[in-house]
Amino acid sequence: QKEVEQNSGPLSVPEGAIASLNCTYSDRVSQSFFWYRQYSGKSPELIMSIYSNGDKEDGRFTAQLNKASQYVSLLIRDSQPSDSATYLCAVKNAGNMLTFGGGTRLMVKP
Amino acid sequence: NAGVTQTPKFQVLKTGQSMTLQCAQDMNHNSMYWYRQDPGMGLRLIYYSASEGTTDKGEVPNGYNVSRLNKREFSLRLESAAPSQTSVYFCASSEAAGAPNTDTQYFGPGTRLTVL
Numbered sequence: 001q002k003e004v005e006q007n008s009g010p011l012s013v014p015e016g017a018i019a020s021l022n023c024t025y026s027d028r029v030s031q032s033f034f035w036y037r038q039y040s041g042k043s044p045e046l047i048m049s050i051y052s053n054g055d056k057e058d059g060r061f062t063a064q065l066n067k068a069s070q071y072v073s074l075l076i077r078d079s080q081p082s083d084s085a086t087y088l089c090a091v092k093n094a095g096n097m098l099t100f101g102g103g104t105r106l107m108v109k110p
Numbered sequence: 111n112a113g114v115t116q117t118p119k120f121q122v123l124k125t126g127q128s129m130t131l132q133c134a135q136d137m138n139h140n141s142m143y144w145y146r147q148d149p150g151m152g153l154r155l156i157y158y159s160a161s162e163g164t165t166d167k168g169e170v171p172n173g174y175n176v177s178r179l180n181k182r183e184f185s186l187r188l189e190s191a192a193p194s195q196t197s198v199y200f201c202a203s204s205e206a207a208g209a210p211n212t213d214t215q216y217f218g219p220g221t222r223l224t225v226l
Contacts, residue, residue, distance in 0.1 A: 046215075
């Protein structure tokens with residue numbers, strides 16, 4: 001079992017809808033969680049970091065963390081075609097190393 | 111402020127050749143990292159340097175060596191390239207490795223390496 005699991009997608013949503021991206025992780029002592037966006041042929045770009053249970057909002061993006069369920073999610077409101085990319089979930093383990101999920105490909109259709 | 115820079119952007123090697131990938135950051139970060147990204151495998155950590163003067167193995171270190179030349183620069187060397195090392199290589203840096211809110215990693219543009 002991979003340490004960080006994501007559905008590879010593609011997740012297809014219409015423009016203006018809410019996109020919901022999910023990630024589960026296996027290391028119970030993880031304390032730091034990150035969402036990165038990666039456009040095709042480009043490098044990962046940080047969207048959000050979250051460290052405490054609950055929600056964290058930044059513009060159209062909301063990260064949600066539930067440590068008891070070992071679950072972290074990213075909601076994108078009012079999805080735009082420019083949001084079409086692969087979204088990577090990353091979790092920092094006890095050894096201070098990031099483990100990445102395989103990514104979810106999001107397609108926002110006009 | 112260029113952030114994290116990498117050279118070269120593209121490279122083609124023959125099996126058995128050696129090369130060094132260069133990475134530099136201008137954010138005064140203490141920690142630096144090398145990852146490889148393969149289709150379907152996500153990003154995997156090769157080596158990292160928590161601070162100047164230290165290096166540690168990551169998930170997939172075999173076939174690679176690293177040097178933390180100074181606080182700004184962290185290089186990755188392939189001594190004898192193999193086709194299995196065909197990948198996209200990303201360098202990243204963070205203010206620190208351990209503490210929350212300082213452990214966010216910022217990535218360079220990547221090096222696309224093909225080994226024939």
